Amino acid sequence: MNYSKQREVVLDALINNVIHPTAEKLYSIIQIEYPEVSKATLYRNLNQLAEAGIIKKIDGLEAPAHFDHNTHPHYHFICEKCGRVFDVSSDVAKDVVSKTEEETGFKVTSHEIVFKGLCKDCQE
Amino acid sequence: MNYSKQREVVLDALINNVIHPTAEKLYSIIQIEYPEVSKATLYRNLNQLAEAGIIKKIDGLEAPAHFDHNTHPHYHFICEKCGRVFDVSSDVAKDVVSKTEEETGFKVTSHEIVFKGLCKDCQE
DNA sequence: CGTAAAATGAGAATTATTATCAAGTTTTGA
């Protein structure tokens, strides 16, 4: 991957501004300071950075995709009321991969858990 | 929900023919015997049936959506080579909901786990 | 029956994303 200013801007926007943003959200943030960054470049870079393991595209949420700069293993919770996405520790499903491999005979290379429900704020 | 022939056809196609089909796959199956069923009707009915809890829209796979007539709790495994979707027993992640609720203080109403990797056939 | 509510087909519209391609930028190595 060669250096480009645009890629730096995209990565910085993801790291410094919001947690779990969509591409559209990042686009609007980036537009303010760097209106020269096009949408194609944004999508291209998000995909390349995810491919390289530098960021993560969160599977399991319906479109639009959300992105995460935290690449450590963890799960996600989406609040059905406010729509926010929260992190959930990977401790909640220990051994889930080994158990699945045992049970199925399949080789698991990745997995994602998405919980839906009501976050603390929205329960009130 | 009122009765309609089309809804019956959609549900039957899902139950009797393939496992975990996409809307497109169902459409092509239905077309053979019931070419009068339109795509709008297919999507409408899949959503309504899912809403009513009669079938399930599998979250966590990227588009296109896959549907499941098995509404009992279970997870899914998608083979990265052949693309097939397999069921995984809910035993592989016991207590995952209670643990998550404990850890986060959130109320979990549903969750889905999607594993990716290689199925038995594709490991060879 | 008669009518209100629900469902339909056809196709337009929408949303998110990817592809195309000519032009600009970065890297390479002679």
Add this chain to the structure above:
DNA sequence: TCAAAACTTGATAATAATTCTCATTTTACG
């Protein structure tokens, strides 16, 4: 250093999946 190769970009067209619109038809029920 400098030119060629490889990579990246912006603008926009294209695609894919799904939802919406609306005039017409079907269903439920008093």
